[in-house]
Amino acid sequence: MELTMLGTAAGRPAEGRNVTAAALTMPPQRGTFWLFDCGEGTQHQLLRAGMKLCKLERIFVTHLHGDHVFGLPGLLGSRSSMGCDAPLTLHGPRGIRHWLETTFSITGAHVHYELEIREIDGDGGVVHEDDQFTVKAAPLNHRIACYGYRIEERPRPGRLDAAKLAELGVPQGPLYAQLKRGEDATLQDGRVIRAADVVGPPIPGRVIAILGDTTPCDAAIRLAEGADLVVHEATFEAALAGKAAEYGHSTTAEAARTARDARAARLLLTHFSGRYRDEDLPRLEAEAREVFPSSAAARDFLNVQLPHKRRT
Template identity: 60%
Template sequence: MELTFLGTSAGRPLPGRNVSSTALRLPPACGAYWLFDCGEGTQQQIMRTPVKLSKLERIFITHLHGDHTFGLPGLLSSRAFAGGTSPVWVYGPPGIRKWIEMTLEITETRLEYELHLVEIEREGTVYEDGHVRISAAELVHRTVCYGYRIEEKASFGKLDVSKLEAYGVPSGPLAGRLKSGEDVTLPDGRIIRSADVVGPPSAGRVITILSDTSPCDNAVMLAKHADVLVHEATFEAGLESKALEYGHCTTVQAAETARKAGAKRLLLTHFSTRYRDERLQLLAEEAKAVFPAAFAAYDLLEVHIPKTK
């Protein structure tokens, strides 16, 4: 799994820093990309990365402010030209359906693939399959805004072929049952334990994406023990009153959420345009004083999230 930051600026773009969007490359078993928010210029950013529009499967919108959505109609249109023919699902707060349908209708945009629009009406699981589950909870902002928690399901360990041969276990259904954690009985009556021929399982990875928000309990809940927490840090420490007024966080408040949640890594994003690139490291240092594993994200940064045993 890998995150690619397509935009880390708040409100409006800067030279070298686009507005909000983050891509998630799923494991090879899934073979797809997901997108979280789609600010203006997102498709241009994608052209500068390995992200493939044709492989884009699901888009999760946190809220309907323009710096998180204005790139969506153009991206949906361009996907067809990029060879995308498989269905796409777009999730977001109430209003996302009306806005997209009306925009596509007025502009006479015809998509060559199925588009499914899902309005999130309540907190909880919004999508689940055999590999991942994604849940949403409402944050504290000036409009309805959701944070997302992506949980990869645990995978079984690697089957040791040499041990199977030593025990005389033939390839096929019996080996498959051992791989899935089940003990089996061979035709000669011997019992082979799965733990004896299968390596340790890999725990599922957890990624939390918290867009515009003031500090709140749901932010901590969504980020609980996350391998990576992506959290907005619109303002520097000391501007807590201003952050609260606009429904945002400071660097230190984001770090406090990461610390309370027991997250492993914190990636700060959504920086106010008052901060030029040379100041981003100073913002990261403010967060590091509270949560040492804090880093400032930047446009086109790719972050690999390894599996843990």
């Protein structure tokens, strides 16, 4: 898995930075990716990143401010005109269905694949679950309804104790796979081999928190708790905390405190105000690192690898 930052600017595009979007490439066996927010020009960013719209499986929108959604109608329409027929699910705050349906209606646009829109309301909760991942949403503290997302991968089976299996006379083959799945196995002589006796503890899955626009709040910390990677807006530098609060945003230091308090592993700062140029990013990154050393400032097309946790 890897996360590709497609847009790291706040409010409007800046030179070298597009507005908010990020793509999460799923495990190879799925062959798909998920999109988080879709600011204007996101489909152009996907083209530059070499990511194919037909591989897009889900879109998660944090809130309905234009710099996070104005790319949606065009992207959805392009996916249809390209002949993509795979279903697509869109998750977002209440109102996103009405906005899209109105836009499609008055522009005469058509989507020919199955598009499911799932609106999120209130306290959020589990918004998606499959055999590999659970996605949870929670409301943040912004000027309009805004959600953050926590993507949790299910644990992987622990390591088989091959030496113990050989000692017990378990033949290699289907019984090994059965035990690996956590199922007890019965040998030909009638002995029952308990999976708990020959399989190590489960290996925790990866956790990514992708937060929308917000001032510091408890919900952000809960979503980021123990995460391998937290993507957090840092619209302003630390000295502009008052301005950040006025507009419903966070500073570099505030984002870092959220990651620190959540005991996260890494923090990726994004959503930078247009007042900052690329040469300012090392300074903004340094401010966050004073609070949380494992902080980095994102740039457009940055790829962040998300390796599996290791077996112990």
